[in-house]
Amino acid sequence: QVQLVESGGGSVQAGGSLRLSCAASGSTYWRECMAWFRQAPGKEREGVAAMHTGGGRTVYADSVKGRFTISQDNTENTLYLQMNSLKSEDTAMYYCAADRGGVCYSAYVLDHSDFGYWGQGTQVTVSS
Numbered sequence: 001q002v003q004l005v006e007s008g009g010g011s012v013q014a015g016g017s018l019r020l021s022c023a024a025s026g027s028t029y030w031r032e033c034m035a036w037f038r039q040a041p042g043k044e045r046e047g048v049a050a051m052h053t054g055g056g057r058t059v060y061a062d063s064v065k066g067r068f069t070i071s072q073d074n075t076e077n078t079l080y081l082q083m084n085s086l087k088s089e090d091t092a093m094y095y096c097a098a099d100r101g102g103v104c105y106s107a108y109v110l111d112h113s114d115f116g117y118w119g120q121g122t123q124v125t126v127s128s
Contacts, residue, residue: 001026001027001030001117002024002025002026002027002030002031002098002117003024003025003026004022004023004024004031004096004097004098004117004118004119005022005023005119005120006020006021006022006094006095006096006119006120006121006122007020007021007022007023007122008020008021008122009094009122009123009124010123010124010125011125011126011127012086012124012125012126012127013126013127013128014086014087014088014126014127014128015085015086016086016126017082017083017084017085017086018083018086018124019080019081019082019083020036020080020081020083020094020096020122020124021078021079021080022034022036022078022079022080022081022096022119023076023077023078024077024078024079024096024098025077029100029101030098030099030100030116030117031053031098031099031117032052032053032054032099032100032101032104033050033051033052033053033098033099033100033101033102033103033104033109033115034050034051034053034072034079034096034097034098035047035048035049035050035051035070035096035097035098035109035110035115036048036049036050036070036079036081036094036095036096036097037094037095037097037110037112037115038090038092038093038094038095038124039092039093039095040091040092040093043092045095045112046061046063046092046110047061047109047110047111047112048060048061048064048068048070048081048094048110049061049064049068049069049070049081049110050070050103050104050109050110051070051071051072051079051104052101052104052105053072053074053101054101056104057104057105057109058070059104059109059110061110063089064083064090067083067084067085067086068081068082068083068084069081069082069084079096081094083124086124086126087126087128088126088127088128089126090124090126091124091125091126092123092124093121093122093123093124094121094122094123094124095118095119095120095121096118096119097112097115097117097118097119098115098116098117099114099115099116099117103115
């Protein structure tokens with residue numbers, strides 16, 4: 001019902017920037033809440049940021065506040081993650097996720113288990 005395709009990953013030096021994109025298609029109901037997650041080798045999947053596509057709540061993990069910005073372009077059905085001041089600990093596979101709008105109003109919105117639709121991921125590598 002929902003298809004998500006990430007792009008924009010790559011290798012960058014610490015302090016640099018990258019912008020990830022997630023092209024979304026399918027049911028708009030099941031992508032009212034969209035988010036970015038990441039997973040580094042040997043670590044649990046971690047929520048990075050989430051937003052309700054109809055406006056309203058936007059949530060960031062403490063580790064990325066002030067450095068990352070989640071946004072959308074409704075005309076292109078695309079979700080973005082602008083990442084600035086990148087650190088080596090930001091190195092991970094980054095995933096786009098989507099689900100119904102109510103998920104965005106949960107206290108556990110950055111808990112990956114609440115999202116039913118996932119992209120294939122895009123790798124971000126930050127070298128120090």
